[in-house]
Amino acid sequence: MDIQQYMQTVGRQARAASRAAARADTNQKNRALVAIAAAIRRDAAALLAANGEDLTAARAAGLEPALLDRLTLTEKGVAAMAEGVEQVAALPDPVGEIADVKFRPSGIQVGKMRVPLGVIGIIYEARPNVTADAAALCLKSGNAAILRGGSEAIRSNRAIAACVREGLAAAGLPDTVVQVIDTTDRAAVGELITMREFVDVIVPRGGKGLISRLLAESRVPMIQHLDGNCHVYLDDAADAAKALKIVENAKTQRYGTCNTAESLLVARSRAAELLPPVAAMLTAKGVEIRGCAETQALVKEAKAATEEDYYTEFLAPIISVKVVGGLDEAIAHINQYSSHHTDAIVSENYTAAMRFLREVDSSSVMINASTRFADGFEYGLGAEIGISTDKIHARGPVGLEGLTSQKWIVLGDGNVRG
């Protein structure tokens, strides 16, 4: 197979299909989504069989247990996939929304209309459910999609892709609105991220390694999600009970998620009071504490933190801790060490809380709440295609709206410029 030629064909088809997707009205898109969900439910056994083949091959290839786990589809998982697609059908359609139309002195009316981005390339690893999720979100937002899943999941993805094509066709849409790359050749990714004429944005969903590599090579804009090195800062005016509760939830509810807190900052004026109970709670839960000298003086279990620890997303029961002079130092530390994902302050002081909210340069900034809330569902987006740690276009959880942009519209009555 000539990969370049194959990808050019896929790209050209996607561009053509994107016109149909953009034109499709809400009902047509929803009909397609409902039909996709129905096909997934009906084909559950075939999907599980295809997934079984992927798992056999993956085990033979010695894939590590965590990846095998993410690759595995269950009956419940297939049902959840179908439900997820139906939930997207139930979301409001962002396309065509007209906003802010105002008369100008020249007599024209100027406003904005929300429109699809065009063609979205999604590059992801192991989890086959992303195929259905991403297809649903791209379709509902009026975009065409090119999906490139992990090679270990290719049989599962093929089976899901057949359901997606069937649903599209049932609603009278071209089945090229969603295309799943049907080759495991890695050269396909290289093509996908450089076809500017056919692809409008790349959304990578995967580990930091994948994203760094794409970032270095992509010629197409990316909605990127790097790491989640999230902070909780216990301010001079922190409420002790809220502090304990928020650190516990932010650090220990789940260790492997990107909105888990990885670093704790404590104002010096309260360190002796707040740190010992927080450290006791963490230690009781088996969390390793890596702290500065002041932390170590207050917490006997604390190991010494290295400079590198403060930059690290542990994704594990480990937390870095630092005693800081106060709000200014906390903000400066976060703006330097954070991955600009999600950072929270615990404080009863209005001015400190508002300064933190404004000055911390992260995609989600929180007052008296757990960083674990940084999530498309918790924010009310209904679904998310990813979490952007970038500043352009979309920050934080990206839902349907993040897969659209606004064009200008001008309504006139024969107006000309003077």
Next chain:
Amino acid sequence: MDIQQYMQTVGRQARAASRAAARADTNQKNRALVAIAAAIRRDAAALLAANGEDLTAARAAGLEPALLDRLTLTEKGVAAMAEGVEQVAALPDPVGEIADVKFRPSGIQVGKMRVPLGVIGIIYEARPNVTADAAALCLKSGNAAILRGGSEAIRSNRAIAACVREGLAAAGLPDTVVQVIDTTDRAAVGELITMREFVDVIVPRGGKGLISRLLAESRVPMIQHLDGNCHVYLDDAADAAKALKIVENAKTQRYGTCNTAESLLVARSRAAELLPPVAAMLTAKGVEIRGCAETQALVKEAKAATEEDYYTEFLAPIISVKVVGGLDEAIAHINQYSSHHTDAIVSENYTAAMRFLREVDSSSVMINASTRFADGFEYGLGAEIGISTDKIHARGPVGLEGLTSQKWIVLGDGNVRG
């Protein structure tokens, strides 16, 4: 001079200064802008002298007349530059705007806060007034700026930069909030567009050649403006008087601007009626018509258009003309040949107009209005840093808001995720 080291220093200083710019309140930013304008007025003679030196050198180097014209500052131009800066001071501050704050079932309140992008790199050619314009817009939107003007304008830009620094310092801001690259070495551009750690977005202002080159090499997101191949489509239901008036204004008001119409499409059902008077008007104004065979049959002055002509932004008294079957063909033609800048329909038919509005994939889409309206001032943005023909982040005229993004904010009261 070690260009890489120099640019790294500029980048590091810009990143540090961006914190101060983001923190600055509206009054402080406005005080700086007023002081910059005052310094420009006071130093008018020095600015004109520096510009005179640039012009002497440019003439000696054989710069072409159009570029010399754009390089030239006049007394009136300097006054306009100062006024422009004051106008930016008068605009509302987008930074810190909080929107859409809503309670979620979990008890948290979620909303969005508008924040600066960080560090903006502007790369531009001849016109020295861009130095003051861009400095003002970046500062008002809370960003730090790195400005790289054309080498032919370096003396003028240096003189303006001194006024900008003075104004920043007068308001108590670091004078590194706006830095003008003080070298004509082209390697500086190569560094600027690859310093991801220091630069958040690049805004190029210049010809298509400059932008294509930057696009090929940039590792930093760009708010790009390629060409303006704008269309006017005279629909089956066009009002003849409006059609004539709009084509005249869109094509002939100014030939060299990006929102000038370069191509005219006419519905077949009305071509025999509408084309001859429109062609007569254009011919009388000295506009060369390059048309399809049907156009040539109706308009004796019309030359034959090549396929390439339909892709061309002439920036000259030349227009391409095509007779089309109707709305569907017009939309398909525009979506293929247009540069996605600005396209207009002339029609009294509601359904045709609304379909055009929705289906034409351009940054500005107009009904019964001249494409010449596509402009930040006409749209009420107060000022513009450029016009984006891209789809990500910002489309069309980009004002202060386009130099910001929205982060998520969460207001809690000790909330944790269940």
